[in-house]
Amino acid sequence: MIAQAADQPFVRWDWIVDHVDDIWAATWEHIVLTAIAVGVGFVISLALSMLALRHRRAYGPITWVTGILYTIPSLALFAFLVPITGLTTLTAEIGLVSYTLLILIRNIVAGIDGVPASVRESAVGMGYTRRRLFLEIELPLALPVIVAGIRIAAVTTIGLVTITALIGKGGLGFLILRGLNLFYSPVGTTQIVVGTVMSVILAVAVDLSLVGAERAMTPWSRRRSR
Amino acid sequence: MIELTEVTKRFGGTTAPAVDRLTLTVADGEVVVLVGPSGCGKTTTLKMINRLIEPTSGTISIDGVDVTGLEPHELRRGIGYVIQQIGLFPHRTVRENIATVPRLLGWDRARIERRVRELAETTDLGDDMLDRYPSELSGGQRQRVGVARALAADPPILLMDEPFGAVDPIVRAKLQDELLELQRRLRKTIVLVTHDIDEAIKLGDRVAILSVGGHLEQYAPPEELLRAPANDFVADFLGSDRGIKRLSLIRIADIDLEPGPVVPPGTDVDRARAVMAGYDTDWVAVVDGDRMLGWVTNDGLDGRSTIDGVDLEPFVTRLTPNNTLEEALDAAISSHTAIAAVFDGERFLGMITVERISREIVR
Numbered sequence: 376m377i378a379q380a381a382d383q384p385f386v387r388w389d390w391i392v393d394h395v396d397d398i399w400a401a402t403w404e405h406i407v408l409t410a411i412a413v414g415v416g417f418v419i420s421l422a423l424s425m426l427a428l429r430h431r432r433a434y435g436p437i438t439w440v441t442g443i444l445y446t447i448p449s450l451a452l453f454a455f456l457v458p459i460t461g462l463t464t465l466t467a468e469i470g471l472v473s474y475t476l477l478i479l480i481r482n483i484v485a486g487i488d489g490v491p492a493s494v495r496e497s498a499v500g501m502g503y504t505r506r507r508l509f510l511e512i513e514l515p516l517a518l519p520v521i522v523a524g525i526r527i528a529a530v531t532t533i534g535l536v537t538i539t540a541l542i543g544k545g546g547l548g549f550l551i552l553r554g555l556n557l558f559y560s561p562v563g564t565t566q567i568v569v570g571t572v573m574s575v576i577l578a579v580a581v582d583l584s585l586v587g588a589e590r591a592m593t594p595w596s597r598r599r600s601r
Numbered sequence: 602m603i604e605l606t607e608v609t610k611r612f613g614g615t616t617a618p619a620v621d622r623l624t625l626t627v628a629d630g631e632v633v634v635l636v637g638p639s640g641c642g643k644t645t646t647l648k649m650i651n652r653l654i655e656p657t658s659g660t661i662s663i664d665g666v667d668v669t670g671l672e673p674h675e676l677r678r679g680i681g682y683v684i685q686q687i688g689l690f691p692h693r694t695v696r697e698n699i700a701t702v703p704r705l706l707g708w709d710r711a712r713i714e715r716r717v718r719e720l721a722e723t724t725d726l727g728d729d730m731l732d733r734y735p736s737e738l739s740g741g742q743r744q745r746v747g748v749a750r751a752l753a754a755d756p757p758i759l760l761m762d763e764p765f766g767a768v769d770p771i772v773r774a775k776l777q778d779e780l781l782e783l784q785r786r787l788r789k790t791i792v793l794v795t796h797d798i799d800e801a802i803k804l805g806d807r808v809a810i811l812s813v814g815g816h817l818e819q820y821a822p823p824e825e826l827l828r829a830p831a832n833d834f835v836a837d838f839l840g841s842d843r844g845i846k847r848l849s850l851i852r853i854a855d856i857d858l859e860p861g862p863v864v865p866p867g868t869d870v871d872r873a874r875a876v877m878a879g880y881d882t883d884w885v886a887v888v889d890g891d892r893m894l895g896w897v898t899n900d901g902l903d904g905r906s907t908i909d910g911v912d913l914e915p916f917v918t919r920l921t922p923n924n925t926l927e928e929a930l931d932a933a934i935s936s937h938t939a940i941a942a943v944f945d946g947e948r949f950l951g952m953i954t955v956e957r958i959s960r961e962i963v964r
Contacts, residue, residue: 497688500653500760501702501750502678515692595692595734 387565398550402573405546408536409581411468413529416475423476424483425509434484441477449474449538457542467539474535475528482524486517519596522589526582533578537570547574603627603650603758603790608659610645610815619645620815622659629757630788634805636795637838642815643794647760650792651680663758678702681751681789685763687743689735695721695746696731702754720749723783741772748780752787761793765800777803798839802827802846810835824850844962845927851961853929853943853953854922861940861952863888868908874899880954882938887913893942893949919944920953926961929953 391398423441427434452470460466490513498512514521537548545552550570557563590597603626610620620642627633635643648654649661652673661668668676689698696717703713721731724745735743744765751759764780765773777800784791795801801808802823809820812834819831827847830836839846862880864873866889873885877899886896887908895913905911918932920943932941939955 491686491688491691493684493686493688494690495688496653497682497684497747498690500651500677500682500684502674502676502705504674507705512690512692516690593692595736 383561385561385564386568387561390562390565391569398569398573401547401550401570402577403546404544405533405536405548405574405577408464408467408471408539408544408546409529409532409577412471412532412536413475413525415468416472416479416528417525419472420476420479420483424480424487427480427484428487437480438477441473441480444473445477447473449535450541453539453542462543464544466542467536467544470539471532471535475532478528478531479521479524482520482527483517486520486524487513489520490516515593518593519589522585522592526585529581529585530578533574533581537574547571547577602629602664603792604660604662604665605646605649606660606662608646608649608656608661610642610649610654611657617814618642618657620649620656623811623815623817625809625817625820627790627792629790632784632791632793632804632806634793634795634801634808635811636798636801636808637811637818638813639796640813641811643796643811644762646811646815647762647792647794650758651677651682651760678705678754679756679758681756681759683747683751683759683761683764685766687747687767689743689746689750691735694732694734695726695738698735698746699731699749699753701750702756706754716753720752723752724749725779740768741776744768744772744776745779748783752789757790759789759791761791763795764793766795773800780804799846802850810838848926848930848958848961851926852922853920853924853926856926856953856957856961858943858951858953859957861942861954862886863952864908865889866894866909870902870905870907873902873908880940882940884938886916886942888949891948891950893944916942916944918942921945922950926953926958930955930958933958 423437427437449470452473453466456466456469460469494512494516495508498508503512536544536546537551539545540548540552547570550566550573554563554566554568554570557566605623605625608620608623609618611618619640623642623646625633625646635646637643645654649656650663650668652668655669690701693701699717699720700713703716708716717731718728720726721728726742726745726749730738730742730746735746738746744767747764751761765776768776781804793804795804805823807820807822808826810818810826812818818838819826819835821831824847826835827839827843827850830839830843836843862876862882862884863886864876866887868887877883877885883899884896885899885902885908887894893916895915897908897911897913901911902908918936918941920929920932920941922943922945924932924943929941929943933939933953933955940952942952943950
């Protein structure tokens with residue numbers, strides 16, 4: 376970029392105007408890849424968390440395995456998966472989902488552990504069954520901690536989706552990768568900037584809407600003793 | 602009726618039982634208090650009744666039905682349960698908290714709303730309180746919501762585990778009075794656990810004193826415990842002031858009153874002074890039949906020939922037959938002359954002296 380000729384613009388606005396449809400398509404793909412990853416990740420995490428909560432001994436192995444998944448460099452994981460599942464959305468999602476598990480499981484378990492023992496005891500003492508206790512008491516009370524986990528998982532995933540451009544997916548990452556291939560040219564830098572800025576905007580927007588959703592769902596946590 | 606028969610609980614990995622062959626019967630409409638030092642198994646015993654803890658051996662039955670034959674959650678929906686930390690659901694309003702068990706039982710919306718309003722009134726919770734969250738309530742209010750929630754489905758039995766342990770002494774005394782008042786109307790079968798012997802004496806129709814390891818040391822009405830403790834453990838646990846404690850359980854109506862230093866109208870002063878001397882006081886009261894006219898000091902009689910026409914002072918402290926001897930003692934001591942007057946409405950019944958009260962203490 377430093378070597379760029381002075382007469383060449385850094386961002387070609389006319390390119391952006393000409394490619395609005397492309398940018399929207401990339402953004403939409405980014406949103407879909409993220410939503411699937413966090414959604415599937417949450418369902419798997421919820422199941423594994425319930426297992427860990429019921430059988431405490433399972434919690435160690437579960438965090439151990441998901442912890443290892445979390446530490447594998449994403450590039451290496453995709454390189455490993457491509458020969459098996461090909462250059463597909465499935466490959467991308469396997470990677471993306473793996474990275475959400477540790478964060479989500481830790482927050483779900485911590486959230487439910489944080490439910491006061493007295494609340495649980497009085498609920499059981501009044502005749503709650505185990506299932507209703509989980510759905511109607513424990514889960515809602517754990518919501519703030521769980522949503523905090525979803526926020527981290529979602530923002531992390533939005534960043535990671537760009538990497539999947541290397542296996543032909545990538546949403547906004549695809550713009551960035553193409554821009555890199557056209558380095559030193561204004562069209563290249565323009566695409567890098569657009570991909571990056573849109574990705575950041577997306578992350579902030581998702582984070583804020585999750586905060587809003589949490590506030591709407593937990594009216595009790597904002598009212599305090601007067 | 603709740604019947605515990607030879608109930609023993611051993612927790613895993615321990616040899617000494619937490620509760621040891623406990624046999625105890627709680628009659629319908631009775632308040633039974635389980636009291637004892639920590640480790641005496643009182644909470645364990647309570648929790649075995651609604652099967653939060655399963656006994657190792659022995660049987661527990663309610664109205665002749667063995668509790669182990671019922672689904673635990675079905676059993677519990679028919680038994681009110683209040684714990685020290687109350688355990689209100691923080692994410693639910695007061696209204697929703699009270700509606701907990703009716704909702705579990707599948708009552709319809711209108712019936713639940715009716716019941717919630719009824720209970721809010723019974724437990725002195727204002728209507729404006731119903732839409733608040735537990736975090737917006739004071740300790741005493743939370744406790745009332747806890748009791749309302751336990752009563753919601755009108756269970757015949759109420760189990761209370763140190764229900765007033767988490768509030769300050771003034772609120773605690775108030776909540777205890779409210780519980781007694783509530784019980785007078787509702788006649789529930791209540792089993793209450795506490796470590797506070799004074800609370801046990803105040804609330805219990807019968808009190809079970811347990812020692813460490815779940816041994817039942819004595820099971821009797823409070824008055825009997827205080828008058829005739831079964832052994833040294835019970836006597837120690839009741840405290841050296843058990844004679845004084847007993848005063849709170851005896852009503853003035855239960856003992857004979859004395860006439861006190863009183864004279865009828867028209868009595869001459871010498872005679873009035875002789876009555877004062879007899880009671881060792883410096884005042885005398887004038888009573889016409891059963892009407893108390895007032896009292897006058899010795900000095901007030903100077904220069905008079907009869908009691909008529911002197912300025913009489915009214916009695917400020919007026920006891921009723923319903924007052925306890927503890928209250929009578931308090932009134933008598935604060936009167937400086939160690940005597941207090943007892944009235945039934947406007948009718949003068951007699952006097953009670955500190956001497957008379959102390960005879961009750963040492964009895």
